[in-house]
Amino acid sequence: MKERLSLQTKTIFGLGGMALLAVAISSAVMAFVWETRAYHRRLGEEVSELIIVADMRSALLEENLALGAYLAEGGAPARLQEISSSAEAFRTKFREFEALADTPIEQEALARIRQAVSRYDASRDEVLALGAGDRQPEARAAYLDKTSELYSQTMAILGQAIKADKGETRTALSASDRQMSHLMVFVTAGAALTALLGAGIVWLLFSGIFSPLKRMAEDCRSHLPDFPGAKLANRGRQGDLTLLGMYLRTLMAEVDKTHSDLEKNRGSSPQSERLAAIGGVVACVAHEIKNALTSIGGFARFIERKPDDPRRVREEAQIILKVATRLERMVRETMDYSRPMTITPELQSLNTLVADAMVTVTAKTPEAVRLEMDLDPAIPKLPLDASYLTDVVTNLIQNAVEAVGENGQVWVETRPHQVGAMLVVRDTGPGISAEQQKRMFEPFFTTKKHGNGLGLAICRQIVRSHGGDIRFSSEPGKGTTFTVTLPAAGVGTEPCRGLRPAVSDRFTPGAEGPAAKTSPAGS
Numbered sequence: 001m002k003e004r005l006s007l008q009t010k011t012i013f014g015l016g017g018m019a020l021l022a023v024a025i026s027s028a029v030m031a032f033v034w035e036t037r038a039y040h041r042r043l044g045e046e047v048s049e050l051i052i053v054a055d056m057r058s059a060l061l062e063e064n065l066a067l068g069a070y071l072a073e074g075g076a077p078a079r080l081q082e083i084s085s086s087a088e089a090f091r092t093k094f095r096e097f098e099a100l101a102d103t104p105i106e107q108e109a110l111a112r113i114r115q116a117v118s119r120y121d122a123s124r125d126e127v128l129a130l131g132a133g134d135r136q137p138e139a140r141a142a143y144l145d146k147t148s149e150l151y152s153q154t155m156a157i158l159g160q161a162i163k164a165d166k167g168e169t170r171t172a173l174s175a176s177d178r179q180m181s182h183l184m185v186f187v188t189a190g191a192a193l194t195a196l197l198g199a200g201i202v203w204l205l206f207s208g209i210f211s212p213l214k215r216m217a218e219d220c221r222s223h224l225p226d227f228p229g230a231k232l233a234n235r236g237r238q239g240d241l242t243l244l245g246m247y248l249r250t251l252m253a254e255v256d257k258t259h260s261d262l263e264k265n266r267g268s269s270p271q272s273e274r275l276a277a278i279g280g281v282v283a284c285v286a287h288e289i290k291n292a293l294t295s296i297g298g299f300a301r302f303i304e305r306k307p308d309d310p311r312r313v314r315e316e317a318q319i320i321l322k323v324a325t326r327l328e329r330m331v332r333e334t335m336d337y338s339r340p341m342t343i344t345p346e347l348q349s350l351n352t353l354v355a356d357a358m359v360t361v362t363a364k365t366p367e368a369v370r371l372e373m374d375l376d377p378a379i380p381k382l383p384l385d386a387s388y389l390t391d392v393v394t395n396l397i398q399n400a401v402e403a404v405g406e407n408g409q410v411w412v413e414t415r416p417h418q419v420g421a422m423l424v425v426r427d428t429g430p431g432i433s434a435e436q437q438k439r440m441f442e443p444f445f446t447t448k449k450h451g452n453g454l455g456l457a458i459c460r461q462i463v464r465s466h467g468g469d470i471r472f473s474s475e476p477g478k479g480t481t482f483t484v485t486l487p488a489a490g491v492g493t494e495p496c497r498g499l500r501p502a503v504s505d506r507f508t509p510g511a512e513g514p515a516a517k518t519s520p521a522g523s
Contacts, residue, residue: 017197019314021190021193021194021197022194024190025186025187025190025191025193025194028186028190029183029186029187029190033183040176042172043169043172043173043176045100046165046168046169046172047169048100049097049100049101049106049165050162050165050166050169052093052096052097052100053093053097053158053161053162053165054162055089055093056090056093056094056097056113056158057155057158057159057162059086059087059089059090059093060086060090060117060120060151060154060155060158061155062082062086062089063082063083063086063087063090063124064147064148064151066079066082066083066086067079067083067124067127067128067143067147068143069082070083070128070131071127071131071136071139071140071143074136075131075132075136080128083124083128087121090117094113094114094117097110097113098110103168105164105168106161106164106165109157109160109161109164112157113154113157113158113161116150116153116154116157117154119150119153119154120147120150120151120153120154123142123146123147123150124147126142126146126147127139127142127143127147130142194310195310198310198313198314201310201313201314201317202303202307202313206304245293245294245297248289248293289327292323292324292326292327295319295320295323296320296323296324299316299317299319299320300316300320302316303316303317343385343388343462343465343466344385345383345384345385345466346383346384346385346386347381347382347383347384348381348382348384348386349381349382350379350381350382350384350389350414350421350423350486351375351376351377351379351414353384353386353389353390353393354373354375354393354412354414354423355373355375356390357390357393357394357397358371358373358397358412360394361394361397361398361401364398364401365401366406366407368406368407369401369404369405369406369407369408369409369410370408370409370410371397371401371409371410371412372409372410372411372412373411373412373413374411374412374413374414375413375414376413376414376415376416378416379414379415379416379417379420379421380416380420380421380488382420382421382486382487382488383466383488384466384486385466388462388465389462389466391458391459391462392459392462392463392470392484393423395455395456395458395459396423396425396459396482396484397410397412397425399455399456399482400425400426400427400429400480400482401427403427403429403430403479403480404427404428404429405429408427408428408429409427409428410425410426410427410428411424411425411426411427412424412425413426417485417486419485419487419488420468420485420486420487420488421485421486421488422483422484422485422486423483423484423486424481424482424483424484425481425482426479426480426481426482427479427480427481428479429479429480430476430477430479431474431475431476431477431478431479431480432472432474432476432480433476437472437474440456440472441456441457441460442457443457463484463486466486466487467486467487468484468485468486468487469484469485470482470483470484470485471483
């Protein structure tokens with residue numbers, strides 16, 4: 001059992017590590033991608049600014065050429081339209097550059113361009129005013145002396161802005177390249193680590209599942225040389241699983257035959273009845289083992305065929321673990337069922353045990369189900385083993401809650417009894433049929449989809465080991481009532497073969513007394 005627990009622990013840690021590694025890698029990759037997008041966005045802005053400044057230079061050049069042609073042609077009106085269009089194009093590009101400029105260098109370049117353009121526009125307007133007033137010689141002189149100089153200064157400033165944008169573009173491009181290199185290195189390292197971890201999990205599954213199956217098959221061949229399947233089954237993992245399946249089917253056939261023979265002779269002697277009960281238990285256990293091994297074998301064969309698919313290997317391994325855990329629990333409970341159970345009673349309050357159990361069950365109860373609790377303070381303290389009897393109380397209340405479904409009512413009461421105290425659990429569920437009532441305390445009999453059929457049998461054994469008794473009354477369509485009576489003294493201490501049901505670790509001390517009521521559940 002320790003080896004199986006160790007295998008499960010290692011596999012769970014391995015799968016958990018793979019999941020955490022995948023999450024870490026995904027998060028890091030997303031962070032790198034986000035940062036890389038920021039670099040690319042910045043690079044796009046720098047390129048856009050470079051293009052805009054170049055367009056500004058072109059517009060200013062066209063405007064200056066149109067101004068010179070206007071003066072050379074003696075004030076042609078068509079040239080005025082060209083000057084106006086070029087000036088408007090320059091202003092449009094200037095506004096675009098102004099919207100994108102967000103660094104100190106760009107803001108400084110923007111201020112210098114604004115000043116230079118302002119001086120150039122003033123000089124251009126002066127030249128146009130002179131030309132429009134038939135003062136062509138003075139207009140040409142102003143254009144050649146002042147306007148041309150301002151034009152050259154503005155073009156120089158625009159050239160410096162282009163040079164600065166080129167430098168920032170190269171810087172952004174280099175940073176983006178470095179970021180992409182880091183991303184590729186991280187992704188490669190993450191993929192390698194994931195592959196190594198996946199290979200480790202596959203190795204763990206092969207060494208922890210297939211090797212034990214192979215040893216089991218070899219044991220069948222060596223210890224059962226006359227078993228027909230030992231000679232027919234081929235070697236290899238598939239042959240081993242085939243052999244185990246054939247052996248279990250043969251075992252089931254033998255168990256069924258034995259059970260049939262025992263049924264025929266059931267009334268012959270008490271010994272035959274005991275053998276029939278043992279046969280039923282063996283049949284149940286063998287059936288569960290067969291189903292579990294069939295599931296394990298199917299998923300294990302898939303892993304063997306495709307060990308390099310980490311996602312599917314992880315999914316199939318998780319299913320194998322669930323099946324193995326359920327099989328281990330069933331085997332453990334069956335083994336514990338055969339061991340004697342000795343209680344250690346101490347004087348304590350039954351009301352406290354019931355209140356604690358109610359706290360646990362209420363936390364798991366649907367809101368539409370009403371839980372009512374009425375604890376009589378007049379009942380005496382009883383010699384009880386709290387760990388065992390709490391299991392009984394929790395089991396009975398939980399069964400009642402499950403019986404009423406999503407909408408119903410459950411009453412839990414304690415009362416004085418002539419020999420000690422009484423616990424009553426009533427529900428408004430569908431009740432129990434007459435046929436099922438005959439087998440309610442029979443081991444491995446259950447009406448639940450995922451039950452193991454040991455709950456009520458264990459409850460009766462625990463109650464009887466306390467010297468008490470448990471009974472029930474039910475009618476289809478009118479609910480069920482379980483009554484547990486416990487004596488105030490004279491608790492039996494005879495060993496009782498049984499199994500302790502699982503107890504929740506979230507019990508908290510509850511209220512005690514007649515006013516302790518819970519309604520509705522979950523409040």
